[in-house]
Amino acid sequence: MELIGIYDCAGRPDKSGGGAVFQSILLRWHWRPEAFAAYIARAGEGRNSAPRIAVGFILIVLFHIIFAVAAFVVGPVILKSYDAVLGIDRPLMLYFDAADAFFVTRFGLALFLGASGCMWLGTWFVVRIVHKRKLSDLMGATARLSWRDFANSFAVWFVIGAISSAIFFAMDATATRSETALLDWGLALLPLSLFILFQSSAEELVFRGYLQQSLAHRFPHWFVWAALPATVFTLLHWDSDALPWMNAAYLASTLVFSVAMTILVYATGNLGAAFGAHCANNIVALLLFGADSDYRSAALFVGLPMQDPTWTPIEAALLVILSIALTATALAFSLRPRSPFKLRGTQDRPNSDEVVQVGSPAE
Template identity: 30%
Template sequence: MFRTPAFEAFIAPARHYPQIWRILLGILVAFLVYIGPILAIFVLVGMFFPGIVYQVELALSSTETPQAMFILLLTFFFMGLGAVAAAGVHRRGLASLIGPFRPACRNFSRAVLGVGAIFLTAGLIVSLVMADDPVSNLPLAAWLAYLPLALPLLLVQTGAEELLFRGYLMQALAARFKSAIIWMGVPTVLFGLAHFNAAIDPKLTALLIGATGLFGLVAADLTRITGNLGAATGFHFINNFFALFLVSIQGEMSGLSLYTAPFTMEDVDTLIPLIIVDMVTVVLAWAVLRRWLNPA
């Protein structure tokens, strides 16, 4: 059965108020709660402390500093709040978006450990065949000092995206529509498109959207078989840890990264095969984790 018993239990709270108008209103509410407070803070602070706003805008103009990355990651708190507010349109709360808490924590831990081991192995193999070594970005002592704050903020960022896409949206659609093309496909497509970047090569943009969409599909499937957001969030967390905190691309949210890659987003011919390798690694990690979580 494509809808597992665990997934049926996961979407059960959303069945009480599955109306399409509520889903559309929920999406609007999520967007407004996400964007509204950020804009309001900038406006209010700008009225009384324009110098602070200028400094923040200057910091955010480049995500190559730790301070800019901290601010960027913190803004995802409002995305998570938006997902909870959207669930409120259906008269339910945060717990219903996550699923059973203890299994979610267990699945999160397994995903972090299992996927982390696979990503580390794949990264070491890729580094052996790369012509150039990664470039040191942050001193090790500084990087370690930032982690106690950076890791919780990374959990905020990844958790917020999971709450919105695999929590609220996937649940709401699954409660209203029978077809997995809708309740898995729509969140996957929207998640991929949310990472559109018009500033880079169109071929690279299309591939990145595909890679992000693939991850969204993997996260949706993990949620489907487990009935909670733990595995998807753990997978997302460790994926972003490697991409943002361990080895990032120069100029691309590299402010908290220990190393940067020896190329930029302009090096399309280098990036395309690496993204394909990353996609293969994601599928491999998904297959292993899926077996671990659902051995039957």
């Protein structure tokens, strides 16, 4: 990577002699800081005070909790209805004891993904009611999602994810083909992939869209608008059932992925690439190579769960190194100008005279 200039967030030359890492350095990669500045400026079209951001995020979390609880309640009802069709009659309370068993099935997985995807509704409510602006403002600098970037990013991260999982399973002598019939897996592939898209895009909408955009408009320092959403996103993946070193490795890998998604949004001023990357990553993790004890029912291949007590610290360290190396490779394919999968981000070049500087005051 070769340094070719120092710029402010609107793409103008920076005469201050430096700046934050995420905001001031334009590399010979396919990065467009003026597009990210225009993306941030859209938060200023509504009411974007710090208290509103905090209240908005809390409301989105509450929406998620409400739908998660609803899924937990609906799950046993679905089980009872299914048994009723088969002529089995048992008290409803017994089905709540089997709720855990329901959520590890493909139907339960779809219900879980759907509940997470309902953060779309929570984000829409917060943006419209709390911030008084449109949900489309979160899509990109021109209020449109780049589907070209979605497709290119999906292709890159799907291949990289498959390679990563294959290497991970090569470390596991117990890895094998799952008991799921190939025909059943194929029939469930499309609908479950759509649920995964719903869930993964909702997470990106909240963390790399709403939270990152809103914070960047209020606070000029990257350790607020970039580090804070990445940290929260990572901690939400805490797995207390795993060994300490495997939990640490999982969190580290999640943090690496979260930083990569932040870079994609910064480089393009659009959520399209992050949507595609996250969707591809989750399809590989849930439908191709199942390595989580809670979500193995839909996977084509299964191996030793990450919660298994036989994983060693060395294997955990190798997992982190592998994650860093392959994530860097995926970013290179996405951001290098000569890559066939290079990202374009915002198609309409923003007018720098209309760009609002990051951190500019807003109500």
